Amino acid sequence: xxxxxxxxxxxxxxxxxxxxxxxxxxxxxxxxxxxxxxxxxxxxxxxxxxxxxxxxxxxxxxxxxxxxxxxxxxxxxxxxxxxxxxxxxxxxxxxxx
Amino acid sequence: xxxxxxxxxxxxxxxxxxxxxxxxxxxxxxxxxxxxxxxxxxxxxxxxxxxxxxxxxxxxxxxxxxxxxxxxxxxxxxxxxxxxxxxxxxxxxxxxxxxxxxxxxxxxxxxxxxxxxxxxxxxxxxxxxxxxxxxxxxxxxxxxxxxxxxxxxxxxxxxxxxxxxxxxxxxxxxxxxxxxxxxxxxxxxxxxxxxxxxxxxxxxxxxxxxxxxxxxxxxxxxxxxxxxxxxxxxxxxxxxxxxxxxxxxxxxxxxxxxxxxxxxxxxxxxxxxxxxxxxxxxxxxxxxxxxxxxxxxxxxxxxxxxxxxxxxxxxxxxxxxxxxxxxxxxxxxxxxxxxxxxxxxxxxxxxxxxxxxxxxxxxxxxxxxxxxxxxxxxxxxxxxxxxxxxxxxxxxxxxxxxxxxxxxxxxxxxxxxxxxxxxxxxxxxxxxxxxxxxxxxxxxxxxxxxxxxxxxxxxxxxxxxxxxxxxxxxxx
Numbered sequence: 001x002x003x004x005x006x007x008x009x010x011x012x013x014x015x016x017x018x019x020x021x022x023x024x025x026x027x028x029x030x031x032x033x034x035x036x037x038x039x040x041x042x043x044x045x046x047x048x049x050x051x052x053x054x055x056x057x058x059x060x061x062x063x064x065x066x067x068x069x070x071x072x073x074x075x076x077x078x079x080x081x082x083x084x085x086x087x088x089x090x091x092x093x094x095x096x097x
Numbered sequence: 098x099x100x101x102x103x104x105x106x107x108x109x110x111x112x113x114x115x116x117x118x119x120x121x122x123x124x125x126x127x128x129x130x131x132x133x134x135x136x137x138x139x140x141x142x143x144x145x146x147x148x149x150x151x152x153x154x155x156x157x158x159x160x161x162x163x164x165x166x167x168x169x170x171x172x173x174x175x176x177x178x179x180x181x182x183x184x185x186x187x188x189x190x191x192x193x194x195x196x197x198x199x200x201x202x203x204x205x206x207x208x209x210x211x212x213x214x215x216x217x218x219x220x221x222x223x224x225x226x227x228x229x230x231x232x233x234x235x236x237x238x239x240x241x242x243x244x245x246x247x248x249x250x251x252x253x254x255x256x257x258x259x260x261x262x263x264x265x266x267x268x269x270x271x272x273x274x275x276x277x278x279x280x281x282x283x284x285x286x287x288x289x290x291x292x293x294x295x296x297x298x299x300x301x302x303x304x305x306x307x308x309x310x311x312x313x314x315x316x317x318x319x320x321x322x323x324x325x326x327x328x329x330x331x332x333x334x335x336x337x338x339x340x341x342x343x344x345x346x347x348x349x350x351x352x353x354x355x356x357x358x359x360x361x362x363x364x365x366x367x368x369x370x371x372x373x374x375x376x377x378x379x380x381x382x383x384x385x386x387x388x389x390x391x392x393x394x395x396x397x398x399x400x401x402x403x404x405x406x407x408x409x410x411x412x413x414x415x416x417x418x419x420x421x422x423x424x425x426x427x428x429x430x431x432x433x434x435x436x437x438x439x440x441x442x443x444x445x446x447x448x449x450x451x452x453x454x455x456x457x458x459x460x461x462x463x464x465x466x467x468x469x470x471x472x473x474x475x476x477x478x479x480x481x482x483x484x485x486x487x488x489x490x491x492x493x494x495x496x497x498x499x500x501x502x503x504x505x506x507x508x509x510x511x512x513x514x515x516x517x518x519x520x521x522x523x524x525x526x527x528x529x530x531x532x533x534x535x536x537x538x539x540x541x542x543x544x545x546x547x548x549x550x551x552x553x554x555x556x557x558x559x560x561x562x563x564x565x566x567x568x569x570x571x572x573x
Binding site (some may be wrong): 013015016024032039040042051052062074077081082083094 | 191192193194195196287288289302328331332334394396397399400401403404411415418419420421422423424425429430431432433434435436437438439441442443445447450451453454455457458461468470471472473474475476477478480511512513516527528529554
């Protein structure tokens with residue numbers, strides 16, 4: 001299952017919102033195939049009954065109060081770093097629909 | 098000896114005894130960096146005025162703690178309030194964070210002097226610092242060779258005496274491998290030991306923050322300041338931070354050292370293997386007890402990493418959409434989606450695009466179970482391996498990198514070959530274990546060879562102690 005086609009690369013690039021050049025499409029098809037060929041080694045391992053690990057130190061569900069800490073960083077400071085115009089405290093973007 | 102050549106501890110003693118000022122020390126580092134950086138490119142920005150201002154403040158108030166007045170380099174992915182932070186990526190050019198990362202705030206509080214931003218592979222993805230929008234960093238030991246990566250700038254800057262210490266991040270080896278290739282020392286702490294708040298994220302179940310120094314004492318001093326719980330990073334446990342310097346007072350007598358046979362196998366160069374084994378035998382002479390152990394899952398760690406890490410990376414990097422920070426695309430496009438595709442296509446470099454593609458692929462419908470879930474299950478098996486051997490031994494020792502510094506371009510065309518550079522550092526990351534890299538000798542070609550010490554979770558003390566013993570014997 002490891003051979004990745006150019007069409008698959010195109011589909012994934014679209015999902016990832018990533019413009020790729022025709023050269024990149026071809027190159028990634030080859031390179032990803034060879035990377036997944038290596039990754040297929042995982043199928044050798046019997047993992048029946050093995051729990052997946054997503055956190056390594058055993059912490060679970062660390063909760064905190066949902067409070068805004070405006071002393072730390074203000075809304076205006078955060079808005080100041082956008083490359084886009086700001087209107088009425090909001091960033092103006094391209095139309096969505 | 099020039100002041101820039103001092104270790105943190107030596108510099109601190111000098112400052113305390115008023116043999117020189119922090120301004121003198123900072124100027125010595127700036128002078129060296131100005132001389133060497135055009136060639137080595139370890140720093141992408143030298144914040145001279147800011148550094149001197151901080152240094153003068155320390156001189157006025159007197160050096161308090163061991164980091165007070167000490168010039169350090171900061172990897173270009175730590176948010177420093179008001180100073181450009183780009184993670185080596187074009188997509189963040191010009192971004193000046195409005196807050197400090199917690200590690201940075203703690204260093205600031207401790208009086209450290211910020212000399213500038215160090216170069217890195219884009220978003221910490223790479224093993225050679227060849228993937229930076231600021232160009233390659235060169236290995237100060239041989240300018241035709243890579244410094245390792247992704248924290249190549251921090252490792253090279255310390256090794257080349259441009260700063261006294263530095264900080265960086267290690268996800269699969271990004272502190273240990275460059276340090277090994279440049280001949281400095283570095284520590285990847287336990288996952289969660291140091292807060293990652295304000296550090297540009299790569300792979301969140303793997304990322305750690307750690308120190309670079311000229312010796313192990315430097316690492317202990319910097320870790321002491323940075324470690325601990327942070328309410329802004331929920332992965333940092335409320336666990337006391339021990340006195341790391343005190344741990345260095347004890348020797349290795351009676352300590353059980355495991356030698357994993359898989360770390361000395363195929364692909365590891367003979368010279369690297371011999372140098373590391375020499376250091377292991379000197380530890381034995383100092384009273385450590387050696388035991389050969391086996392970690393049979395080692396060979397699967399790279400594959401686990403190259404599924405899990407790109408999956409997490411692709412999710413983390415979804416936030417770079419040209420809206421809240423960073424650059425705009427040269428063509429806006431007709432709608433928001435085209436804007437996203439344009440800015441990401443222009444702003445991300447080759448390696449980042451490749452990893453986003455891998456990550457998006459393994460998380461996409463139909464492949465999730467076969468790749469992502471499988472990798473997480475094998476990750477559990479690797480952790481079980483470590484848990485088993487750590488019932489018998491206190492630390493594990495082996496090489497950091499299978500070979501010393503390679504030449505520019507040598508591994509660029511074949512990503513898989515480049516990924517193999519981290520084959521011996523990724524396993525410890527898989528299990529969130531602390532691991533240090535210290536120099537243990539030189540190759541016949543005059544290139545540094547690094548020695549890796551891996552410990553149990555939150556046992557930085559034994560890792561530093563063994564590293565310190567290897568460093569000490571190397572001095573004679």
